[in-house]
Amino acid sequence: MSARDVMITGIGMVSSLGEGTDAHWQALTAEKPTPVLDCERFSPYLIHPLPGIDWGLQIPKRGDQRQMETWQRLGTYTAGLALDDAGVKDDEALVASMDMIVAAGGGERDQAVDQGILDAAMTRNDHDILLNEKLTTELRPTLFLAQLSNLLAGNISIVHKVTGSSRTFMGEEGAGISAIETAAARIRSGQSSHILVGAAFQTEHPDMLLAYELAGYLSRGDWTPVWQREKAEGGGVITGSGAAFLVLESREHAEKRGRKAYAAIGPVVSERVRRSRADLAEALTGMLESLPPRDGTIMTLSGASGAHAATAAEKQALSTAPGFAIRGFSSLTGHLKEAQFPFAIALAALAIERGHPYPVFDAENEQPLEGAPETVLATAIGYNLFEGMGLVTKA
Amino acid sequence: MKTTDSFGRPVVVVTGMGVVTSLGQGKADNWSALTSGRSGIHPITRFPIDHLATTIAGTVDFLPSSDKGASALTYQLADLAAEEAIAEAGIPTDDFTGPLFLAAPPVELDWHDRLALYASAKEEDGFRNLLANARRRRERDYFDASQFGTIADRLADKFGTRGLPITLSTACASGATAIQLGVEAIRRGECDRALAIGADGSATAEALIRFSLLSALSTQNERPEKASKPFSKDRDGFVLAEGSGALVLESLESALARGAEILGVMRGCGEKADDFHRTRSKPDGSPAIAAVQAALSDAGMSDSEIAYINAHGTSTPENDKMEHLSLSTVFGERMREIPISSNKSMIGHTLSAAGAVEAVFSLMTMRESVIPPTINYDNPDPAIELDVVPNRKREADITSVLSNSFGFGGQNTCLVMAREPV
Known part of the structure; x- marks a missing residue:
């Protein structure tokens, strides 16, 4: 135990399964956890849509809500849940000195304007002039701000007054991994005492699907758990809208204000495996071996995306090494991109706090586990690039 | 030489630097243009300018990737700056073995x-x-080209950086944040050296239009080289530009051990977010003030020790006024006498790259004992009383610099650099 242990004292989470820790715990420990799917809107692709959200509960000003598109609203809302959960929301001094790292992609483009340009381009050849003509007259001026990656953090500052510092990391799952890893390292070294860290992903926009499908990563056809998608048509990924934000504090900082923590973040390891040359499963085995030794089998909240190669490699690494009982949570939430690792950490912390493991989400590929989890592994192996994993331990 | 600072942390020095702007590729060309007061701002030729209110920019048009889209150009800009920096540091250019922090613009599928x-x-x-x-x-x-992690992945591959590279965006403060992340990693003892790059090749028609719709850009198109006029009364917006800056950051201990030349010291980094508005600063300037003070305090220095300020100085009505207010609050009466100049008067606003590009120029200012001027200062804003080093370079013995970076989304990051280790 150290005064600078990294404690998780607040969790905000949203996915198709609901909003908040209780809703997720109930949905994921149900006798038969079932996914919430929308098979129509973006057919032939399935998505896990957002639940109904009363944005005003965390973003009281209508004006603020109007300045954001759904992605920023989702992140700002979920950050508010985490701050509430940690009991810091109304402590002005505490949020004003709070650091922040957000893992972000980009916001939503104006679908109607873009479609108008695509259609008009079919009948004329001066495309560059067409772009100038349409974009100068049809774009809503403030939409740019709703698209900028760092403006999710910007909106969190405005709405929740988190202003100690504000950093936005980009780069799909890797951004979420680095966000958690950097936040934990800053607390452990005394560079920060309390940090808000997290990410949001809003998949319900054609561009968000396009970013995967340009390389054929999306799954088509019926829903199956992430471990069973090799035979399904397409690339294996089913996406979801969702977000996870954590309030991390040094043990000393949390104790001083009398906060009980869900769990602590242990060692986090990250990698950039050269997948075109190296064997990914072997590299992941190496990462698993670099974690401190543990007794018995630990639950593993896997952020496997379903993408064929990465998912098979992760499965192989986790089943070859002894002692990992996998739970592929994305079977039920969909792939949350930048939010994948923060979400895995949140679920791991939640199970430790509740004192129960999650049941299997895929009986054919996951092993049951008994007893209160004391150490849980969280992973996020990028569908395309970047790998990370970390241990979450009892507070 | 003491290799830890007054807080007991490893001293972080710079052992390699690289830069590309519209003025040219490499430090030599840039420095000679910058100190002779030459502007890199020119009429846009990359795309048609029909229907556009702003038709000038500081684009980098001389590279093979200049017409290949934002992602390809940003990669090439980062690549060239990093290559120059790593070579200067005397480290093998395919085996950097430290982490990579890349400030880069958000990417999207190119319209074409x-x-x-x-x-x-x-x-x-x-x-x-x-x-x-x-x-x-x-x-x-x-x-x-539409994945946010691609550019850093390719750079990591080429230069042999260690681990998962971090790509970041804090808007117009990004370059400074990349440096700050590297400094922090070295101070934590995670590495002996880090590669910090800021690169931005995203001056597409759509990017220009987006900034234009927010009324952020100068529309003084007639004489492009005169459009960026920080701290002048008739300033009317920034000039969109491209560029890159790269710095090899290294612990003083490691630099000394391998006999590397020390180009300068990263004394302190400070930041403070603004919760006032998405594009406007809090009217009292308190977040920018706090960022400057945080950088000074992180450097273990008092405001009286700052000899020169490399301004954010965008040439927008709002920024320059706010920067003046904040600095006057921190430095008091002395602010009238501290030389402060804006590289952006010549290179325009290189957005995600700006903090890194301007850190390179700040370090060169100290090394060369020459302050690059703020050009186009023909019509001073009477409300902004500053020694902006108007129009002509100035020889001066500068031992420490404050470099400011402020961005949309309430981003404020400041760096304090020194010429020599204490």
């Missing part, structure tokens, strides 16, 4: 690719047609 994809077959309606064509064609290049 989007149009080509949509038109390649018309089997379905609307977005389904785009997705169907994507599925069928599997254009790996389109995919790579």
